[in-house]
Amino acid sequence: MSRVPIITSKDQVPADKASVVDSIASSRGQISGPFSVLLNSPEVAGRAAHLGAYIRFESTLGPADRELAIISTSREFDCDYEWSAHRGLALESGVRPEAVEVVAQRGPLDELTEDEAVIVGYARELFRNKRVSDTTFEAAKARFGDQGVTELTATMGYYGMLACALNAFQVEPDAGAPRLP
DSSP, rough: OSSSOOOOGGGGGGGGGGHHHHHHHHHSSSOOOOHHTTTTTTHHHHOOOOOOHHHHHHHHHHHHHHHHHHHHHHTEEEEEEEEHHHHHHHHTTTTHHHHHHHHHHHGGGGSOOHHHHHHHHHHHHHHHSSSSSHHHHHHHHHHHHHHHHOOOOHHHHHHHHHHHHHHHOOOOOOTTOOOOO
8 A cells, every 4th residue: 555645647636737647648558656656746757757758768778778777776676566567578678587587586697698797787786885886887888888878877766766766655566466586
């Protein structure tokens, strides 16, 4: 049960903010998950959705790289909702099942391909240490370039923010959805 109201329609927000609900629903198909609680502050929800639309649908990161970054973030935040929403998307986008399992179990990076290890290692360092080492940063920069490493960092930061909202407001995935071990 969420700690704040779950907002799913524009009649639940002030009339002058109804367009925010319409915009979010049109880009994502519906209002759910983090946006259903972020809409308790329509301005925050709208601004977050704008950034999220770029990160999720327009970023220079490839779909598998983006989804691996997202599930790595959800694992570091122990966010069941985000994990359940993106685990399947990660597999559909081409993330190897073995990599998903390493992330889920917090397994060793040496079980990953070099490219997978760059992403997962970057997330682990960023969230555990609140920074990344020069070695890890340079590996990510070599793999993705300046724009790509910036977008990788922004993707992890964005999904970290969503995980904070989902965890703080205690938004749970649907019953039967895959959960973190």
